[in-house]
Amino acid sequence: MTWLVILVGVMAGACGGFLGTGGSIVMIPMMTEFLGPNQHLYQATAMMMNFSVVVPAVMHHCRVGAVHWGLVKRCAPIAALGVIAGVSLSEQGFFSGRGEANLRMLFGLFLVGNAGVELWQAIIRAETYNESYFSINDAKNMAISWRLAAGIALPMGLIAGFLGVGGGVVAVPLQRRLLGIGIRSAIANSAALIVTTSLLGATYKNYAYQQFHGDWTQPVRLAILLIPGAIMGSMVGSRLTHRLPKKWVKVAFIVLLLAAGARMMFRAWHDLS
Numbered sequence: 232m233t234w235l236v237i238l239v240g241v242m243a244g245a246c247g248g249f250l251g252t253g254g255s256i257v258m259i260p261m262m263t264e265f266l267g268p269n270q271h272l273y274q275a276t277a278m279m280m281n282f283s284v285v286v287p288a289v290m291h292h293c294r295v296g297a298v299h300w301g302l303v304k305r306c307a308p309i310a311a312l313g314v315i316a317g318v319s320l321s322e323q324g325f326f327s328g329r330g331e332a333n334l335r336m337l338f339g340l341f342l343v344g345n346a347g348v349e350l351w352q353a354i355i356r357a358e359t360y361n362e363s364y365f366s367i368n369d370a371k372n373m374a375i376s377w378r379l380a381a382g383i384a385l386p387m388g389l390i391a392g393f394l395g396v397g398g399g400v401v402a403v404p405l406q407r408r409l410l411g412i413g414i415r416s417a418i419a420n421s422a423a424l425i426v427t428t429s430l431l432g433a434t435y436k437n438y439a440y441q442q443f444h445g446d447w448t449q450p451v452r453l454a455i456l457l458i459p460g461a462i463m464g465s466m467v468g469s470r471l472t473h474r475l476p477k478k479w480v481k482v483a484f485i486v487l488l489l490a491a492g493a494r495m496m497f498r499a500w501h502d503l504s
Contacts, residue, residue, distance in 0.1 A: 313388020
């Protein structure tokens with residue numbers, strides 16, 4: 232089973248670096264499939280893995296000049312508040328014990344919902360493959376208000392803390408819709424923000440895991456197996472973001488959300504029945 236966990240790390244890292252999501256939307260469903268349901272364990276592990284995935288990805292995004300640091304600096308403190316609130320919410324009694332399946336169901340619904348929104352944008356509004364309303368350089372010169380920053384960072388932080396994901400599945404489309412930033416720059420900004428949310432979220436979630444669910448060494452041991460492969464996968468994935476056709480990036484994003492979300496919902500529904 233160890234080699235399966237390592238493989239999950241590689242795949243999660245590659246998807247996280249490629250799509251700016253942190254990798255949890257791959258890691259959590261796959262770990263549920265291979266090791267059985269244990270959402271709080273996987274979320275505590277995922278937040279540690281997310282940090283390891285995005286650091287090399289952000290380094291590459293910086294080298295190609297894709298990160299809008301003004302946006303990142305304004306969003307980071309708001310996202311940090313959101314992630315603390317999100318972790319606190321995930322530890323409520325409704326999501327503990329047998330109710331852990333409720334958390335998995337919401338995780339799946341969230342992924343499928345995001346996929347539906349992205350697909351609607353592609354089919355109805357026919358804007359899926361436009362790189363941006365603005366170039367990356369134009370976006371960097373935009374003045375980002377606190378209201379716009381909160382509109383991006385607060386939902387990102389809440390979802391990151393509540394579901395254990397990096398938050399890119401929220402931050403990427405919000406940047407595109409609120410600011411008109413192209414998908415590649417939005418992915419780079421998202422990855423930079425995940426550095427903050429994942430580090431803070433991992434600390435708080437692992438503390439909560441020790442208090443309410445089990446030995447804190449469990450997520451740490453799992454993360455040790457996942458992280459080396461995740462880092463290697465992330466380095467490859469972040470390079471592909473800037474080399475593959477943008478159509479492929481968008482299609483991969485939608486397919487990944489649909490597949491992972493549908494499977495999580497099916498397993499959770501079975502456990503709640």
